[in-house]
Amino acid sequence: MFINCCFVHLIYKEKIILNSEESHPGVFAQRTPDRPSIIIGETGESVSFLELENISNQIAHLLRDLGLRRGDRVAILLENHLLYIPIVWGAFRCGLRVVTIATHLTSDDVDFILEDSNASALFTSSFMKSTLANLNIWGIKKQNRFMLDSCDVDFRPFEEIVNKLPNFPVEDQSEGIEMLYSSGTTGRPKGIMKQLPDGPFGVPAPGYKLIADLYNLDEKTVYLSPAPQYHAAPLLFVMRALRFGATVVIMRKFEAETALSLIQKYKVTHSQWVPTMFIRMLALGDEIKSRYDQSSLKCVIHAAAPCPIEVKLEMIKWWGEIIWEYYGASEGNGLTVIDSKEWLRHRGSVGKAKIGKVRICGDDGEELPRGETGLIYFSDSPKFEYHNDPQKTKDSRNQYGWSTLGDIGYLDSDDYLYLTDRKANTIISGGVNIYPHEIENHLLGHPAVKDVAVIGTPNNEFGEEVKAVVIPIQKFFEKDDLERELIEFCLVKVGKIKSPKSVDFVEELPRQENGKLYKRLLKDRYWKNER
Structure with a gap:
């Protein structure tokens, strides 16, 4: 252990006088x-x-x-x-x-x-x-x-x-x-x-x-x-927890059963996760999950990537109505928050604004009516710039100075925000906008699908077509007709236009520890001869 007497025996010569607000x-x-x-x-x-x-x-x-x-x-x-x-x-x-x-x-x-x-x-x-x-x-x-x-x-x-x-x-x-x-x-x-x-x-x-x-x-x-400290959410939540006197338990690397054992060992009260961690913990099975006492948990937070509705329902069933979700980013230009009780009334929402005001705008930067899908902007919120890139900074603002991160969504009649996808991920096929997030959520509900990414690939007639790239659960992968089964599974729920035209099976996807899927790397495999 690094800490030695040089660090622990030196005490202030005089007690530091602290401001009562510190x-x-x-x-x-x-x-x-x-x-x-x-x-x-x-x-x-x-x-x-x-x-x-x-x-x-x-x-x-x-x-x-x-x-x-x-x-x-x-x-x-x-x-x-x-x-x-x-x-x-x-x-x-x-x-x-x-x-x-x-x-x-x-x-x-x-x-x-x-x-x-x-x-x-x-x-x-x-x-x-x-x-x-x-x-x-x-x-x-x-x-x-x-x-x-x-x-x-x-x-x-x-x-x-x-x-x-x-x-x-x-x-x-x-x-x-x-x-x-x-x-x-x-x-x-x-x-x-x-x-x-x-x-x-x-x-x-x-x-x-x-x-x-x-x-x-x-x-x-x-x-x-449980996540790498270099990411925004782990770093900032750890710093905030310490600012208010919390003890912080940091995992060197996330592993599902180890995480459960640490909750029991240290009587963890608060934690923050990404959806892929939820999925991996749920996959442990009831016998392993029941070995560990999770009763100390009071507040479980998740963000960073969209959480499939069925996954979140399973987590609430397991850990109770203590799960919170928020939508925000490293830019710090806005924040929405939702607790379990609210979420169960507004399933799929990422909550109401706590920092800034949510504005849904069209491509012209003008605000859209409630219920219509558009770019998510925040007004009345903290300012940021992209270092050494004034054009990117300019592109993140509309004519009113509201800022966007490039995410797409809508507000319901009660001002709860719902995420649809990122603008950069939108598939345009025959002039129709298709949002992969909806299709991915549906496919994750199929018992053969461990993880999935839906992207647009080249199509000479329509410009792009929908492709699903799937990590299969191995015991189902032996089925010769799994590709057809997954396509038909989508046809019933999301319709012909949005359903994948093909499915590729892979052993891994370019998903990092923060739960985010690096679709740019995935799309490059299919578009390299088109660009």
């Missing part, structure tokens, strides 16, 4: 210093609130000593490491923008993000050596590169450097913010620039308080994070 790990370092703040679920390694405060202060001093000032960028390329969040919090308390980089990216994509973000420092670990071997990193000085758990000729040893630094706060603390790069499901990752918080250090912004109030985050919360 809520952050430093508050709980004084109130409950020995209580775990972060636990790695599988190994039990942990960092107390006092250790989190000390380490994050040492990292803040390191960054100041390197010359980084408010608004500068620092990059993190780490697995779900025990010190991931302490590094983030250390950078936040310096007023920096924190660029968290996905560990599955190619070296070219990592280099692109480092260069595009203008990162001044990089934190990584020996776990990432295969990626690091092919990086240029020419824009980051060697003295500003740090490796955890090992030493490398091109990096400075993190532990050795940080151990020697003071553990009290830097004098000019201010709130920092994440600078995340979109997942690149429809193209090159885009850096998202949000406004730096301008309030006093340690006082949570209104959006943070909203989340804490909605989900009842407090010192009694034990929050399970």
Whole structure:
């Protein structure tokens, strides 16, 4: 375990006087210093609130000593490491923008993000050596590169450097913010620039308080994070949970039965998932699911990708009416939320707006009547820009300055939002718009389908035709007529125009840990000779 006496024996010479409105790990370092703040679920390694405060202060001093000032960028390329969040919090308390980089990216994509973000420092670990071997990193000085758990000729040893630094706060603390790069499901990752918080250090912004109030985050919360910390939702929910005194249990990697065992072991009260995780846990079967006590759960949150209605009904049946869903994105331009009771009355909805106001607009940017499908915009909401890409920023706005992420949906008569699909995924066949999400949801209800993606493929007469790409459940795959069976299954429910004209069977789909399907990669296989 990395934490050693250099981190735990240094205590503030004087007790820091805190503002009564402050809520952050430093508050709980004084109130409950020995209580775990972060636990790695599988190994039990942990960092107390006092250790989190000390380490994050040492990292803040390191960054100041390197010359980084408010608004500068620092990059993190780490697995779900025990010190991931302490590094983030250390950078936040310096007023920096924190660029968290996905560990599955190619070296070219990592280099692109480092260069595009203008990162001044990089934190990584020996776990990432295969990626690091092919990086240029020419824009980051060697003295500003740090490796955890090992030493490398091109990096400075993190532990050795940080151990020697003071553990009290830097004098000019201010709130920092994440600078995340979109997942690149429809193209090159885009850096998202949000406004730096301008309030006093340690006082949570209104959006943070909203989340804490909605989900009842407090010192009694034990929050399970089963996803990679570089993603927006896991990172930001972990940071918010810690801001309000929760203990956070982080999984190194999601595995369905392990997740259930950790809920029982740590008496988890809150957690956040993506639909593919629900599907994998449900697939364990009743005998395995019944081994583990889930009664401590009070709030289960999901987002990131559409959840099939039948899957969500099964989860509510299993865990009770404690499941919440939200719709939002890394851009932070709006938020809708729905709890289980509301959802059961508005099945398929992602809720009502809590941040911003939802507007459904046509291609001309004008608002459409209730019930009509169009682009989802948010008005009266936080601003963002796409870094180094003014055209993408401009394209995300309409003539009124409302912003869209390219998703399609509609509002019902009670102002509940329903997602239809992404504009980029829309199939146009013979002039008819076809939304794959509806077809995918229906196919997931077939017992032979484990996962599915519906895309448009070239058709000389109609421009595009509907194709389903299916991961079959193996015991059904022996059937010679499975393709025909799936097509007929769709004809009955979604109609002839929307039904797949063909079905391909594959062993895996390009779906990442955040649950999102990278359809661009899938479509490239079928369109490479057409473009």
